Amino acid sequence: MKRRDFLSGIAVTSATIAAGQGTVHMPSPTKEVPRQSNPKNIIICAANGYNYLDAGYEKLHSGADTLDAALAVVSGPENDPNDDSVGLGGLPNEEGVVELDSCLMHGPTRRAGAVGGLHDIKNASAVAKAVMEHTGHVMLVGEGATRFGLELGFPKENLLTEHSRKIWLLWKESNSNQDWWGPGMDDPGWTPPAPMSGELKDQPPHVQKLYAMAADLGIAPEDRMDAIYKVLHPPTGTINCSTLNEKGEMSSVTTTSGLAWKIPGRCGDSPIIGAGCYCDQDVGAAGATGSGEENIKIAGAHTIVENMRHGMTPEEAGMDALRRIARNYNNDMTKIAYISMFFYILRRDGTYAGVSMWGEAGPGQHQRRFAVHDGAKRLEQAKFLFKGTAKDWPPMPRLSR
Numbered sequence: 001m002k003r004r005d006f007l008s009g010i011a012v013t014s015a016t017i018a019a020g021q022g023t024v025h026m027p028s029p030t031k032e033v034p035r036q037s038n039p040k041n042i043i044i045c046a047a048n049g050y051n052y053l054d055a056g057y058e059k060l061h062s063g064a065d066t067l068d069a070a071l072a073v074v075s076g077p078e079n080d081p082n083d084d085s086v087g088l089g090g091l092p093n094e095e096g097v098v099e100l101d102s103c104l105m106h107g108p109t110r111r112a113g114a115v116g117g118l119h120d121i122k123n124a125s126a127v128a129k130a131v132m133e134h135t136g137h138v139m140l141v142g143e144g145a146t147r148f149g150l151e152l153g154f155p156k157e158n159l160l161t162e163h164s165r166k167i168w169l170l171w172k173e174s175n176s177n178q179d180w181w182g183p184g185m186d187d188p189g190w191t192p193p194a195p196m197s198g199e200l201k202d203q204p205p206h207v208q209k210l211y212a213m214a215a216d217l218g219i220a221p222e223d224r225m226d227a228i229y230k231v232l233h234p235p236t237g238t239i240n241c242s243t244l245n246e247k248g249e250m251s252s253v254t255t256t257s258g259l260a261w262k263i264p265g266r267c268g269d270s271p272i273i274g275a276g277c278y279c280d281q282d283v284g285a286a287g288a289t290g291s292g293e294e295n296i297k298i299a300g301a302h303t304i305v306e307n308m309r310h311g312m313t314p315e316e317a318g319m320d321a322l323r324r325i326a327r328n329y330n331n332d333m334t335k336i337a338y339i340s341m342f343f344y345i346l347r348r349d350g351t352y353a354g355v356s357m358w359g360e361a362g363p364g365q366h367q368r369r370f371a372v373h374d375g376a377k378r379l380e381q382a383k384f385l386f387k388g389t390a391k392d393w394p395p396m397p398r399l400s401r
Helices: 003-018 047-061 066-079 124-134 142-151 162-174 205-216 221-232 292-296 300-309 314-328
Strands: 042-046 100-106 111-118 139-141 238-244 250-256 277-280 284-290 341-347 352-358 369-373 377-381 383-386
Touching: 042 047, 042 066, 042 341, 042 352, 047 066, 047 238, 047 369, 047 377, 066 100, 066 124, 066 238, 066 250, 100 124, 100 277, 111 124, 111 142, 124 142, 124 250, 139 142, 162 205, 162 221, 205 221, 238 277, 238 341, 250 277, 250 284, 277 300, 284 292, 284 300, 284 314, 292 314, 300 314, 300 341, 314 341, 314 352, 314 383, 352 369
Parallel strands: 111 139, 352 383
Antiparallel strands: 042 238, 042 369, 100 111, 100 250, 238 250, 238 284, 277 284, 284 341, 341 352, 369 377
């Protein structure tokens, strides 16, 4: 076609549309996502929300908003001082400050809110909701997020419990070389750490020193190996929760205290809309726990929802996202072995899935699980990309018997 004829065609088409005499039909790149055939309330969340599912489900059953139901679940771990990965009692950054992250999306109004690096307020998810409801912004971070929360009346409190403080002191006094300075796995020069094996008495001096220091700090004997484990292998615990009600309304929220001993100001995927969680109630919702930096690089939650929009099942959509993470390392198993990733997925018709990079929660432990409540509360086994478990950094020594 000549350029003159092409431009002439555009002019004719434009004039026709302007005159109301025709319509340009663009092909739809998506498939129709099925609706609930028998509408029901359902909640999907990380396993650490299991004990709080009843509170969330009761809200759904009584007709409460889907976001309020999700918040009822995740506020449980946030308020629990014994859960050292979320909210009160979370393990701190390298300076001993507990920094919290959260993001959420409200399906019925298509709004979102998020906070990053929040401190002195234990319910980061509630502050994220306040950002959504009381500002024209989506995300507040650091000092600004904290001031905003305090101005709205959230109580100020010290989030560092005695238990978490002692573990931080153990890390601090050991001057751990397993911190977050230095290149990550995506650096071409990265090499895996030397493995550990055998009994505690056979370990290098710095490991035995950690055990003695834990005793000096007053950490109970039964808790010392757990404390050492958290010094050497900083936890990434988080909770995600997605909800669906009988009207087809959805919401999703993710909240965390972030990576232990992180560089101050570090935000993982949990406060990032599209990574830590994403919700479009025309399609579904997804959220994540695990290696936040890896999830950010693939916009995991958004990728999964878009996969479902294009016709994938929840399981297919999640497994595709896991494969994208592996692809980022050219499927190099010496690096993928250190990546932990779990996606929680709920489609608008009530179909759901939990998918994990690795199949087991730990060496010789049960298969990775997630929590479900649709009138019956239960833990279900996740589908996984690779058999086995993610490697510790480095592997944990055993206590002598």
